[in-house]
Amino acid sequence: MVSVTGAVGTVVESAQDAFGAFKVLRRSGLVDPTRPKELLTTVKRAKIIGPCAAAVAHGADEYPEAGAVADEHGELTFGELNAHANALANFLLSSGIKPGSVIGVIARDHRGLLTTMSAAGKAGFRLAMMNTGFGKTQFAEVAEREKIVAMLYDEEFTDLADTLPADTLRIVTWVDGNRPIGDGVRTLDDIVDSGDSSTPPEPAEWGGLVILTSGTTGLPKGAQRSKMSPFASALLLDRIPIPQRSAMVIVSPIFHSTGFALWGVGTALGNKTVVMRRFDAEKTLAAIAEHKAEVLVAVPTMLHRMVALGPDVIGKYDVSSLKIIVLAGSALSPTLSEAVQDTFGDVLYNLYGSTEVAIATVAQPKELRLAPGTVGRAPVTSRLALFDADGKRISGTNVRGRLFVRNGAPFEGYTDGRNKEIIDGYMSTGDMARFDEHGLLHIDGRDDDMIVSGGENVYPLEVENLLGRHPDIDDVAVIGVDDDEYGKRLRAFIVVAEHANPTPEDIKAHVKGHLARYKVPRDVVFVDDLPRNPTGKLVRRHLPTGPL
Template sequence: MSVALLLEMAASDAERVGVVSDDQRLTVGELNTLADGGAGVIDSRGAGSVVYVGLGGVMLPLLIFASARAARTFTPLNYRLSAEALAELIERLPDPLIVFDAEYADVVAGLGAARIESREFLAAAATAEPVAEFPDPDDIAVVLFTSGTTSRPKAVELSHNNLTSYVTGTVEFASAEPGDAALICVPPYHIAGVSAALSNLYAGRKMVYLRKFDAREWIRLASTEAVTSATVVPTMLDRIITELETNPTPLPSLRSLAYGGSKVALPLVRKALELLPGVGFVNAYGLTETSSTIAVLGPDDHRAAHAAADESARKRLGSVGQPVPGIEVQIRADDGTVLGPEEVGELYVRGDQVSGRYAEIGSVLDAEGWFPTKDVAYLDADGYLFIGGRSDDTIIRGGENIAPAEVEDVLVEHPHVRDVAVVGVEDDEWGQIMVAVVVPVADITPDPEDLRAHVRTQLRGSRTPDRVVFRHELPTTPTGKVLRRQLADELKSPTATP
């Protein structure tokens, strides 16, 4: 199935409000018409691909569907990148047409490719000769670049079939209740932003965009637009809960709040469950290469784990749940052996929504179609999936492999710790030493030896951090992933905080 068909199906309810962003409100019928006109604009410019540099809102679903209707690939780029970094990525795309928000005009001015400002594109789409092609399902629909924090960004290729398999496998068409609304604040260049535009439109929910995240504005929109569901990354969830604690605000319409993008500390999850008891929380785990979510810990699982007396059941609150329909998972040892319950190894996944394909590299799927996620993981006896972080993050101290997550999970439960990241720092004697970077609870100055002793009470001595340092906050990507390499580089610097 083509991505373009998802909008055509949704347009059967043409008068329904489809997108809200600032002062713009489009019905699904209007979005459908603009997508056809937008395809005409793309086609008339002779573009080989479409690039977007901007904050999203109406432009994100419009460009996704206009590009699909023009049978061109679509690539939203990180608007926070420098002109030089953007140029390096754009040079890897075929004959790009750059669509940009006005605030990024100076950044894209010298990029050397064809350009059109977002408002100009909207105006042109309203009057252009419409184009409506339906590409082959195996054609590439979207190209997303990985963050590239440790290496050259990879260009992940997602086909129409990958994306529509995810949507149709996880969402029932027109299943939303009348009046349902989804609040979207994840970045447009992230897979969660792309999948939110596709799945919410297909389900029949009004999409309310918050282009620049602010916790107070998020709460205001959730109230005024009667938002029923939302998706946030961990840093956003933390700020929303902090704001609600300071200024309690009823959110009577909110039924579902999904979080993902990186690991969320369990104390924050518990606090959110207690502060918003009427909301169903969802932990969604996925990767760019898998077209978004591949495992979910749903509301009932959250409530059961939070209320459980049994330790194994309570532990599931830290899992990412179970695979979504159409996804198979395996945990493999280094030699490829498939491991059993509770055995830690690398997570492999398989399914129609899984791409595992990169521009300039090709497919990295094995002969049986399995994708190596590079995530350390294990399954419990009931099939709940636990993610232990990236295999690249493993600390090798004196020849012993240590997963940072197991130490972080212990430290973050200390009453004086708000957030923590454990990283490996080069050391002449041990190869690497383990450093815990702790964000303390406000107005608290923890004792490093007390924190180290706390770890020793629950883990063997070799898991005790060699050093504990303090920061006001952890450096993260816009999707909440901790920049571990940056921390490690800072800590090995002669000027690092002791």
């Protein structure tokens, strides 16, 4: 009887999710039930060529002359971007690469990356999205593990491409002109200018995607997805009102989950995506003003730099069109949360998730005013659960536990065969979290970041957030290091604000005045900057843990 009841409950829950997701998609304009033929065509396309290619092809059908992407080379319409993707797909197929094969791309945000993403789907290839922060060893190891047979890359990554086997097909996606293109290497510009832009043969099925984890603790793992739920977009659209036929500035890397997801959903809604290869705070403001963008997608370190420009610089640009700032990639401190909304208005949406669990929660502007730094609430189809160290479910206000998520867009396991821990259908995020008195979720750090110092449990993120509010501190990281007396102790790495000159004693006194004595860092190290990856996450393994 228990199992039957559980099965019935699952069926009811699934039906509720499907109905709720459909309502969200209809409300957002992504689904129009009055045009059933178009809806069926879109669903079929997405299933066969994937969401990227389907979104671009839909735009080419519906509004071919509308802008699809703007970068340093200018602007491409949906029709042009679709034609470029066709030409690349046909070239790769004619080169002998079979559907189902894995191709890789390492490129910054520009038309070449978006063309490659769409072309891979049209040809039935699995696309591995390589991290632009890779070193040679990481790049070569990941390429070998994923069995990549062709690599598309920006000219600046030629040294990485040179580590690949000699028989790997190479295509340069962006040419700076600083070094010669190798013999036998084609450029994407040549291919789209002279290639066959007709629709390629339809593959039997979508080849899928491999989006790499951040690799903050070691070699990045490949999170594979070969199926995409038609309701996955509802995870974004339920709590973020992304507009239709407008403009979005995306400065968060598109090779990573957040930038990829926002580009896909925004493109499906007919938006023009404005991208730049390298982030520049003031140029981002200029892009918002020029394109009258309603949406900005960024990571916390980028917004920190934009706010730091100050009112005189920010005031030079008309950013009144901006209605939504989507932030993700790394933890949002309460200080930055307040500073962004004080600067740009109550337009901030804090998205929390991961490559593995997709979108878990979103905090809306009012929630961020109520509880700065919160990651908010679960959108439709997403469910949250806290478990203790023994795998027992826990509840209550401000009771900390291991966060697990269940939703309609989980990954299918890592490409090396491993998977995340799963309890009762919920997948581990690897984070510690708690619900406050308003029902809003707060992330307290990684479950493996907690240290035991003198018998007391200490979460470094709590100390980081406190120090982040200090006016003399521009950036901060706190980690645990070995200690002969206490087992572990805290070490704080401080990037000092301009014109400030705090001492280690000042830092320690500040923490002692606000938190328990055992949470005071015993070591305070001043540094010029902190090691962060392209998505803004702190790479803790690059911080020194030995004797100072």
